[in-house]
Amino acid sequence: xxxxxxxxxxxxxxxxLTDISAVFHKGxxxxxxxxxxxxxxxxxxxxxxxxxxEEGKVLYEGNSFHDMDRVEMTKIRQEIGMLxxxxxxFDSLTVLQNVMFPLQMFSKASKSEMEDRAHTCxxxxxxxxxxxxxxxxxxxxxxxxxxxxxxxxxxxxxxFCDEPNSGLDPQTSIVIDDLIKxxxxxxxxxxxxxTHDMNSVMETGENIIFINEGRKWWQGTRDELLNSDNKELxxxxxxxxxxxxxxxxxxxxx
Amino acid sequence: xxxxTHIGRYFLLLKETFSSPERLSIYWRRTLExxxxxxxxxxxxxxxLSFFMGAVITIQTKTNIDSPLIQAWVVGFAxxxxxxxxxxxxxxxxxLAGKVGSNIAAEIGSMRVKEQIDAxxxxxxxxxGYLILPKIVASMLINPFxxxxxxxxxxxxxxxxxxxxxxxxxxxxxxxIQTNFIxxxxxxxxxxxxxFAFIIATVSAYQGYYTQGGTREVGISSTKAVVYxxxxxxxTNYALTQLLLI
Numbered sequence: 311x312x313x314x315x316x317x318x319x320x321x322x323x324x325x326x327l328t329d330i331s332a333v334f335h336k337g338x339x340x341x342x343x344x345x346x347x348x349x350x351x352x353x354x355x356x357x358x359x360x361x362x363x364e365e366g367k368v369l370y371e372g373n374s375f376h377d378m379d380r381v382e383m384t385k386i387r388q389e390i391g392m393l394x395x396x397x398x399x400f401d402s403l404t405v406l407q408n409v410m411f412p413l414q415m416f417s418k419a420s421k422s423e424m425e426d427r428a429h430t431c432x433x434x435x436x437x438x439x440x441x442x443x444x445x446x447x448x449x450x451x452x453x454x455x456x457x458x459x460x461x462x463x464x465x466x467x468x469x470f471c472d473e474p475n476s477g478l479d480p481q482t483s484i485v486i487d488d489l490i491k492x493x494x495x496x497x498x499x500x501x502x503x504x505t506h507d508m509n510s511v512m513e514t515g516e517n518i519i520f521i522n523e524g525r526k527w528w529q530g531t532r533d534e535l536l537n538s539d540n541k542e543l544x545x546x547x548x549x550x551x552x553x554x555x556x557x558x559x560x561x562x563x564x
Numbered sequence: 565x566x567x568x569t570h571i572g573r574y575f576l577l578l579k580e581t582f583s584s585p586e587r588l589s590i591y592w593r594r595t596l597e598x599x600x601x602x603x604x605x606x607x608x609x610x611x612x613l614s615f616f617m618g619a620v621i622t623i624q625t626k627t628n629i630d631s632p633l634i635q636a637w638v639v640g641f642a643x644x645x646x647x648x649x650x651x652x653x654x655x656x657x658x659x660l661a662g663k664v665g666s667n668i669a670a671e672i673g674s675m676r677v678k679e680q681i682d683a684x685x686x687x688x689x690x691x692x693g694y695l696i697l698p699k700i701v702a703s704m705l706i707n708p709f710x711x712x713x714x715x716x717x718x719x720x721x722x723x724x725x726x727x728x729x730x731x732x733x734x735x736x737x738x739x740x741i742q743t744n745f746i747x748x749x750x751x752x753x754x755x756x757x758x759x760f761a762f763i764i765a766t767v768s769a770y771q772g773y774y775t776q777g778g779t780r781e782v783g784i785s786s787t788k789a790v791v792y793x794x795x796x797x798x799x800t801n802y803a804l805t806q807l808l809l810i
Binding site: 355358359360383384385387388390392394395396398399400401411412414415416464470 | 586587590674675678679680682683685686687688689
């Protein structure tokens with residue numbers, strides 16, 4: 311479980327996050343949703359330690375991440391897997407080398423054991439016979455899947471996914487969403503997905519946090535989301551006609 | 565951002581870079597790869613440049629000291645001295661700042677804007693150490709080799725140009741390059757080379773590591789890497805010359 315307590319972050323004079331508190335549950339797909347520029351990616355970056363918040367705490371199983379020393383922080387980071395918006399695969403490494411990378415840096419396993427583990431992860435995301443290809447030779451969807459394979463290589467306890475569906479067609483988006491959900495259940499990870507893709511929210515969201523203007527505006531489940539009276543949340547969720555139809559079909563309300 | 569802030573951030577990055585590596589074997593393998601990329605792949609340009617640099621030095625020296633009062637071998641002597649003391653270590657460093665420095669800044673800068681450095685940090689890898697340390701070590705090991713090659717080819721280029729054009733005889737040139745040879749001058753040149761290699765690798769890596777934005781900013785970082793490396797090399801060159809030669 312990850313808990314955020316009173317987290318605030320500013321860049322220069324711009325206040326990006328203000329007093330955010332939220333709980334992210336183990337074994338669930340926790341989603342942070344919000345408009346572009348609302349601060350959801352900054353929140354995730356504060357949670358993984360890429361940004362240091364001015365105020366507040368991020369607790370991993372009750373331990374404050376930003377108060378840890380370097381060794382403790384590195385230990386926690388080895389338990390985090392992250393899928394980036396642009397996949398962030400290393401251009402100069404092949405698919406297999408990318409997935410093996412965290413193992414080579416931190417595992418004491420032999421080379422053949424590492425290769426076996428990397429192949430298991432690649433099989434899990436349905437990437438076969440692509441070991442020697444470079445990221446530039448893969449499609450966007452394949453890059454995301456390799457990114458997931460790399461993220462799960464070290465058996466992470468926490469999985470962060472930053473806009474996993476961006477730039478993907480609807481079918482591939484569903485495949486990635488399903489994969490994230492399956493991996494969350496299979497590995498019992500605390501998964502945090504940053505998204506503004508409403509299909510993804512309806513497909514996989516279990517614990518949803520809505521960020522608006524740098525503040526936590528709303529938190530609840532998918533069913534609560536459909537029935538919420540929160541004005542800003544409704545404006546965001548039901549901006550498209552498709553979602554308005556979904557709401558009507560599911561709740562009978564327009 | 566002020567210059568003091570940049571200097572402070574540069575030294576903080578160096579501190580990160582030299583903190584203990586996660587896996588020495590991986591760092592060493594990366595160092596060998598960087599030696600190939602930054603050094604061995606620069607041999608061609610260094611060789612070409614040095615040969616013609618030596619040729620021009622010889623012709624210009626002869627043209628400027630063409631006097632019956634000055635012995636013919638002085639041309640070879642001047643070519644050797646200017647090559648060893650200044651042209652090979654400094655000019656080659658400036659050329660490498662352009663070739664290798666821009667390469668380092670562009671590579672690390674691209675990794676920054678594509679979030680690959682963030683990926684390393686989140687995995688718990690010391691990104692500064694992993695990316696920059698092998699480049700520093702590789703440059704400091706391979707650049708003296710490049711400068712030795714440059715010294716040899718520059719003096720050889722002077723010999724070829726001098727004898728082919730008939731402005732100096734083979735005997736006079738060979739006598740000139742052997743006259744009053746002080747081995748310490750080679751040591752001095754190699755010390756400068758190692759310092760310049762450190763400057764090129766670290767200044768360029770600094771520019772790349774703190775790139776913010778997109779591809780345009782990567783280009784800007786790359787240009788800054790070359791400009792700032794050259795400026796620091798020239799200032800350091802003056803300081804080292806005063807320290808080591810006077």
